[in-house]
Amino acid sequence: MKLDLFLKNGLLVFPGEGALPGGLGIRDGKIVLTAALGEEFDAARSIDCQGQWIMPGIIDPHVHFGFGDPENDFRTESRSAALGGVTSVISFYRTKDFREGFDAERTRAESQSVIDFSYHLGLTNDLHVKTLAECYERFGVSSYKMYMMYKGQAGLAKGFTDIDDGLLFAAMRETAALPGAILGVHCENVEVIPYLRDPLRAEGRDDLVAWDEQSPDFLEAENVHRVCYFARKTGCAVNIVHLSSKEALDEVRRHRYAGGPPMYVETCPHYLFTDKHDPAGVLAKANPPLRSQDDIDALWEGILDGTVTTVGTDHVPRKRATKEKSVWSASNGLPGVATFLPILMEAGYHQRQVPPEVLAMVASRTAARTYNMHGKGTLTPGADADIVVVDPDLERVVDPANLLSYSDYSPFEGRSLRGWPTMTFSRGRLLAENGKLTDAAIDGTGHYLPRLPKHQR
Numbered sequence: 001m002k003l004d005l006f007l008k009n010g011l012l013v014f015p016g017e018g019a020l021p022g023g024l025g026i027r028d029g030k031i032v033l034t035a036a037l038g039e040e041f042d043a044a045r046s047i048d049c050q051g052q053w054i055m056p057g058i059i060d061p062h063v064h065f066g067f068g069d070p071e072n073d074f075r076t077e078s079r080s081a082a083l084g085g086v087t088s089v090i091s092f093y094r095t096k097d098f099r100e101g102f103d104a105e106r107t108r109a110e111s112q113s114v115i116d117f118s119y120h121l122g123l124t125n126d127l128h129v130k131t132l133a134e135c136y137e138r139f140g141v142s143s144y145k146m147y148m149m150y151k152g153q154a155g156l157a158k159g160f161t162d163i164d165d166g167l168l169f170a171a172m173r174e175t176a177a178l179p180g181a182i183l184g185v186h187c188e189n190v191e192v193i194p195y196l197r198d199p200l201r202a203e204g205r206d207d208l209v210a211w212d213e214q215s216p217d218f219l220e221a222e223n224v225h226r227v228c229y230f231a232r233k234t235g236c237a238v239n240i241v242h243l244s245s246k247e248a249l250d251e252v253r254r255h256r257y258a259g260g261p262p263m264y265v266e267t268c269p270h271y272l273f274t275d276k277h278d279p280a281g282v283l284a285k286a287n288p289p290l291r292s293q294d295d296i297d298a299l300w301e302g303i304l305d306g307t308v309t310t311v312g313t314d315h316v317p318r319k320r321a322t323k324e325k326s327v328w329s330a331s332n333g334l335p336g337v338a339t340f341l342p343i344l345m346e347a348g349y350h351q352r353q354v355p356p357e358v359l360a361m362v363a364s365r366t367a368a369r370t371y372n373m374h375g376k377g378t379l380t381p382g383a384d385a386d387i388v389v390v391d392p393d394l395e396r397v398v399d400p401a402n403l404l405s406y407s408d409y410s411p412f413e414g415r416s417l418r419g420w421p422t423m424t425f426s427r428g429r430l431l432a433e434n435g436k437l438t439d440a441a442i443d444g445t446g447h448y449l450p451r452l453p454k455h456q457r
């Protein structure tokens with residue numbers, strides 16, 4: 001059998017299992033074999049990966065494409081993702097009635113994306129809950145998100161009138177009835193925040209530490225408690241997205257029990273890497289806020305013991321100008337899809353000796369499993385040839401100009417990171433090489449990923 005591509009002499013990283021020197025054979029966009037070190041195969045192209053890791057492509061299950069330039073984000077941000085070794089993303093879709101808007105949104109993204117993609121549906125009204133089963137079937141979307149951040153007054157300011165604990169409970173009941181479906185929840189108790197925030201503002205505080213003080217870890221943990229408790233009562237699989245603190249993580253641990261519904265935890269590269277004293281200041285303003293060194297340590301512990309199941313960037317590609325304000329009025333969120341892998345490499349592999357197979361687990365394999373992304377997150381023959389080749393020792397300073405995002409800043413700009421992708425393959429096509437896109441990075445070559453569990457299709 002002649003291969004299209006043979007990646008040889010690398011370190012094959014098998015998520016959750018281990019890493020072995022060897023090679024990988026690719027044909028017709030699929031992985032067809034793994035080879036022992038020194039084994040040779042006839043291939044149209046052979047690439048020597050000496051000293052490099054060969055990993056399943058990174059999956060970023062939490063991006064907000066559309067928050068930068070709605071018309072073009074799927075073009076620019078999917079390119080930025082490919083550059084960073086990310087081969088699939090799940091973005092968020094929010095509109096009044098999904099049944100009316102989804103197809104057009106998907107079609108536009110299909111014409112722009114250079115990597116595979118899918119959506120989570122943002123549930124903000126009763127209609128969303130009532131039509132959930134229909135949307136699951138019709139669009140193949142098995143993951144949803146509720147924003148406890150947009151309850152009450154905070155929701156009204158954004159035009160949401162229906163978000164309360166009742167809607168949360170109803171969404172959980174509905175999700176629990178759909179095979180393989182999962183509800184992600186943004187956990188911060190937004191009703192308490194003003195009582196902490198207003199005095200800090202009145203004092204004239206304007207710093208990231210104050211941003212943490214206005215929404216401290218226990219307001220996140222309180223919401224986590226409520227979500228996990230309702231999960232136990234409804235049997236709904238829940239996912240605490242962008243979890244930021246030890247306090248909240250311990251709350252999940254308290255609620256998990258054998259035979260209970262899955263309680264997944266996602267954290268973000270920024271919570272694993274930096275804290276509220278970051279000199280980037282308001283550029284690093286996010287929800288939930290950056291926490292402390294203790295929280296960073298606890299999240300890495302959570303990755304090692306399996307409590308933290310996935311990492312997603314919460315990528316928000318806005319311009320620097322939206323950040324250059326007081327901490328109270330600057331925009332929320334950070335661009336991060338292009339620095340996802342280098343940050344895990346620097347903070348995980350280099351600073352903490354976290355093994356490659358653990359990083360591949362939280363940055364690829366578990367996301368594929370949790371979100372029903374068939375053929376992704378694995379090097380097993382038969383899987384899509386979504387591959388990232390990583391030079392673990394390549395050191396580079398983060399410069400937003402090289403990341404190709406619509407966003408023109410990075411909260412990590414100027415920082416030196418060790419461990420960058422040297423090649424990104426999507427379904428066997430080389431999209432990026434040595435920090436540059438290739439000619440194969442053509443708009444619309446990414447595929448939409450329907451995500452129903454296998455027996456449902």
Ligand SMILES: [Zn+2]
Nearest residue numbers: 062064242314
């Ligand atoms: Zn988000």
